[in-house]
Amino acid sequence: MITIKEIAQRLNMSTTTVSNVIHGKAGEVSEETKRKVQEFLDEVDYVPNINARNLAQNESKIIGVALKARADKYENLIMDPFVSELIGGIEETIRNAGYFMMLYISRDTEKIMRHVSTWNVDGLILFGMIGDDGLRVSTKYKKPIVCIDTYSIEGLKHFTNVGLDDEKGTYDMVKHIISCGHKRIAFLSDNNTGVDYARFSGYKRAIEESGIEYKEEDFLKIRPKSDEIEESLEEMCKRSMDYTAVMCVSDLYAVTLMAALTDRGIRVPEGISIAGFDDNMLGSLHRPALTTVHQDVKKKGTVAAQTLLKQLKGEKTKRQIILPTRLVIRDTVTRPRKSSFYGFSSV
């Protein structure tokens, strides 16, 4: 690893001059020396030492991306197709802007906070924060923060949020389901906070607006941990039978439920209609193809990163950016079954 100092020695000039050439401070250097230095630079393949540069400039060119994993969910957060697509969008944007991405995953907000302050990253993108998590991080960390999918009114005073019109997404879908003739519609999710709550609210508004009464039991709560999933799925399938349609909070759950139903000889959509949310590979490759609410996940990541980048340049940005959803009508939602026909097939 050759340093500026060495280069200066070999060329019999000062480090300042070399540095000036490197940074293209053209006016300050004669064409002659400029050429000479440039040539030598190429020859020895000089690369600056980032640590030294950062120390001198007090910035890091690193953007921290912290994901908070939920203890009750997957063991391996990044396996969620949603998360990987999101990271893809973020990474690409950050890289194209000449920054670097440092990925940090933890279940522990405290650890995340220590981590970001240690690395004094220039900015922070947060995902998976629940309750006042985001707020707590923002009190410690004084540089720009962009949260993704956080529902915290209080937080918006301290950071930007990039979200989705979750409520409208399920509202539109459930309206569509109702327009197909369904009256008994369940909602399936693993919890009822943040994004999931917003999606639930849309479901509830749609059915109540249509004069259908919402009862607590209409909320099917799935337990996705691997040691409970089979038992939970058994229960989900049983309880689904009281309904003619299930609005699932994600494509993953929709596809998981459909596989479990198929295993029990119940056909979709003949026996029961299923709708998802997210519109990812899982649903589009399923047959029958999943009717779902589309969101542009990669764009979510891109917008989050772009917004942070703007703030880094000192530009003002909106506090809250809400991306739209769109219905994708495919093959898993049709008219409800007649009476007690579940579309059983021989298994």
Added chain:
Amino acid sequence: MITIKEIAQRLNMSTTTVSNVIHGKAGEVSEETKRKVQEFLDEVDYVPNINARNLAQNESKIIGVALKARADKYENLIMDPFVSELIGGIEETIRNAGYFMMLYISRDTEKIMRHVSTWNVDGLILFGMIGDDGLRVSTKYKKPIVCIDTYSIEGLKHFTNVGLDDEKGTYDMVKHIISCGHKRIAFLSDNNTGVDYARFSGYKRAIEESGIEYKEEDFLKIRPKSDEIEESLEEMCKRSMDYTAVMCVSDLYAVTLMAALTDRGIRVPEGISIAGFDDNMLGSLHRPALTTVHQDVKKKGTVAAQTLLKQLKGEKTKRQIILPTRLVIRDTVTRPRKSSFYGFSSV
């Protein structure tokens, strides 16, 4: 951001003492001052400046993870379930060892090389290198390198490889397919180098060993780019009809092919048997559930990271670590269809 210097001033002592306490050089400091410093440290919530520390110690505590994306494949590499699971394994291991992960994705080997030398990361994990890519990086970068899934004999002199017994994986599966009575078996992939070549070789060995002649046309080459995929799928489906079984190079392709076949009224496994490779969510959630070759992707990431970590500590490790595969027999491979019955269903 408080510095050691400031702390020393406030406490009326030298930076050395403070530094010693921080690094637990117990013998060198009196209990009294130790306590005093510790208390103050907690109070002001001191975090060291990583840039300064790295500069002084000439190490970074960063492990670079560089993914080379193939131009002819997905636009968003990380969306591949394989890649995300792999990264999950790597990240977890690195984090638990007190290191940090810097993710860098590029199609351009040159850019990757510039990147790693700029950041003088302590070690490197490389994925997606083809041909002599890995070798080229290793000539530039003089610290430990671990490659994942690289087939380069020459390279093993310069870096460690963590791979899979790909050849045996397809060999075993194709043997199984043959044992079900199949004689016309195609192989589907998007290319024929590296991992894909190894998997192809296993397929070829199995069929030739069973007295079946391999013809070039038995290699179904899919074009996965989004603007070509539909046309390519049409062709794949047509050509599949000459066979009773297709060995696919990945679960993703297996599921994609099955969806396309279903759309054309051809049923799996009644009309044609399909086998995958990888054993991920896509195949396990599909119905009928995919018969596939299992590999532990997360472990691959974990082992790669652990190996690198060992090398960082100066320990010797194996040059090449080959993980095993295992057949997962589910429902997409059965006896071949009789004559020209394709299991057509009304669509």
Added chain:
DNA sequence: TTGTACGCGTTATCAA
């Protein structure tokens, strides 16, 4: 047991 002084590689200020 504690303190002084220097080096790490870069950028920036100011003088020559």
Added chain:
DNA sequence: TTGATAACGCGTACAA
């Protein structure tokens, strides 16, 4: 147009 020098924050050899 160029060069000497300080500063960034930390670790450490060596001196006190």
